[in-house]
Amino acid sequence: MIGDRPGDVFRHFRDHISSLLNRTITDARLSLTHLKDKPFAQFAFRDEADMPIAAPLFSKNLFLAASQHLEVRPEAGKWRLYTLEYNYHLLEAPSPDSRWIIRWEYKSHKRLRNEHPRHHVHLDVTLKTSAGDLNLDHLHLSTGWVTIEEVIRFLIAEVGIKAKSKTWDDDLLESEALFKEWTGRSV
Numbered sequence: 001m002i003g004d005r006p007g008d009v010f011r012h013f014r015d016h017i018s019s020l021l022n023r024t025i026t027d028a029r030l031s032l033t034h035l036k037d038k039p040f041a042q043f044a045f046r047d048e049a050d051m052p053i054a055a056p057l058f059s060k061n062l063f064l065a066a067s068q069h070l071e072v073r074p075e076a077g078k079w080r081l082y083t084l085e086y087n088y089h090l091l092e093a094p095s096p097d098s099r100w101i102i103r104w105e106y107k108s109h110k111r112l113r114n115e116h117p118r119h120h121v122h123l124d125v126t127l128k129t130s131a132g133d134l135n136l137d138h139l140h141l142s143t144g145w146v147t148i149e150e151v152i153r154f155l156i157a158e159v160g161i162k163a164k165s166k167t168w169d170d171d172l173l174e175s176e177a178l179f180k181e182w183t184g185r186s187v
Contacts, residue, residue: 001080001081001183002075002078002079002182003072003078003079003081004078004079006034006038006039006041006072007034009072009079009080009081010034010041010043010070010081013043013070014030014032014043016175016178017030017043017066017068017148018030018043020148020152020171020175021055021064021066021148023165023168023171024152024156024163024164024165024171024172025057025058025064025152025156025168026056026057026064027056028053028056029045030043030066031043031045031046031050039071039072039073039079040069040070040071041070041071042069042070043068043070044065044067044068045064045065045066052096053094053095053096054089054091054093054098055094056094057155057161058161058162058163059161059162060159060160060161060162062090062091062092062101062155062159062161063090063091063092063093063098064088064089064090064091064151064155065087065089065096066087066088066148067086067087068083068085068087069083069084069086070083070084071083071084071110081182083106083108084108084110085108086104086106086146086148087103087104087105088103088105088146088148088151089102089103089104090102090155090159099124100122100124101123101124102121102122102123102124103122104120104121104146105119105121105140106118106119106145106146116140117140117141117143119143119146120143121141122138122140122141123141124136147176149172149175149176149179152168152172153169153172156168
């Protein structure tokens with residue numbers, strides 16, 4: 001995604017993701033934290049006191065905490081958006097400190113160097129193996145880039161979260177096409 005000013009780029013991206021979430025699985029709005037004229041921003045669900053929260057999903061009494069740390073860099077007289085980090089956590093309650101079920105996470109090379117896979121998932125489960133227990137909440141199970149569209153699709157199609165509309169998959173496909181256009185990445 002490219003724009004004329006950093007704040008415009010951040011707001012446009014936040015508004016797109018917030019609208020997608022609101023058309024599919026939650027009524028909660030994403031809040032943007034951005035210092036004017038700075039190249040960094042973050043969006044997340046926040047309460048009235050500006051504290052991070054997890055958004056209630058339309059069914060199953062589950063919650064989603066979603067955040068992205070963003071950066072814009074100058075390019076040909078405009079500003080291009082980059083994701084430095086994303087966190088999508090499926091939780092049992094609205095507090096970000098609640099018991100989590102699944103955590104999808106990413107940290108760019110700017111934030112992570114050779115510690116573990118940049119794109120990864122954590123599961124709240126321990127597997128018994130002949131080599132000993134594998135605690136999957138402490139391991140960083142490698143994934144590819146996980147988009148918010150794939151998280152939403154998983155929550156609706158696999159977990160059984162009630163979709164807000166019957167056009168949810170069309171909304172996700174449209175958003176994925178925009179993602180590909182903005183980033184040059186396939187999904």
